[in-house]
Every structure is written in C-alpha cells, then in structure tokens.
Amino acid sequence: FKDKENLGVAPVPGGSSAQGSPQGGWNLSVYAGSKNLQAAYAFVKYMSSASVQQQTTEKLSLLPTRKSVYDVPAVKKNEMVKFFKPAVDGAVQRPWIAEGNSLF
Incomplete structure (x- = not known):
C-alpha cells in the first residue's frame, strides 16, 4: 500500500x-455492581453527548453514533467521515440476541 491512489473500496454485494x-x-x-453507578451513568451520558x-x-x-452530529459542518467536511458515511448509511444493526457475539 505504498500508493494511496491504488486503493479502492467496493460495496458489499x-x-x-x-x-x-x-x-x-x-x-x-x-x-x-459498581459502587459508583451515578458517576458511571454520568460518564456514559457525557461520552454519548x-x-x-x-x-x-x-x-x-x-464516526459519531448520533445522526445529528453528521450535520455539523466540521464533521461533514472530515475526510474520514466523507469516506465512511456511505457505508454507515447502508449499514444495518446487529441482531439483539444473546448469541450475537458468536455470529460476529
């Protein structure tokens, strides 16, 4: 991969x-079982904002997980976001089943 121009992306069939x-x-x-549940919840809320x-x-x-963040101009112009956004748009959620980890 010495030449970035020689790399390509193809959609999943x-x-x-x-x-x-x-x-x-x-x-x-x-x-x-955390002794700091409120702090843990606050951290998750913060990181998810x-x-x-x-x-x-x-x-x-x-890549952000919040759809609204994709509309922010600084995010829209990010090269990696532009590259991967089409894949995100066509992606599907993984199944919410206990056996999910064995599938992926």
Whole structure:
C-alpha cells in the first residue's frame, strides 16, 4: 500500500432483499455492581453527548453514533467521515440476541 491512489473500496454485494453490512463496534457499558453507578451513568451520558461526539470526530476522525452530529459542518467536511458515511448509511444493526457475539 505504498500508493494511496491504488486503493479502492467496493460495496458489499447485495443479497436477495438488500445490501448492507453490520454496524457497530464500540459500546459503553456500566457494571451493575459498581459502587459508583451515578458517576458511571454520568460518564456514559457525557461520552454519548452530541458535543463530545463532535469533538471526538474532529480530533480523532471517529464516526459519531448520533445522526445529528453528521450535520455539523466540521464533521461533514472530515475526510474520514466523507469516506465512511456511505457505508454507515447502508449499514444495518446487529441482531439483539444473546448469541450475537458468536455470529460476529
């Protein structure tokens, strides 16, 4: 991969009903047995806020999980967001089943 111009992206082939790839990857979770539940909830709320997701995208080029953040001009012009946004638009949620981890 010495020449970035030699790299390409191809869509996942469509099946019988639609095209799409699984979406997701990072999660925030709170341990039910934590002695600091309120602090943990506050941290998750903070990290999930639109303003923090915007900052994270601007500084680290990570994709936001909030749809509204994609409308922020600084996020819209981010090169990585422009590159991956079409994949996000066609992505589907992973199934919410206990066996989900064994599928992915």
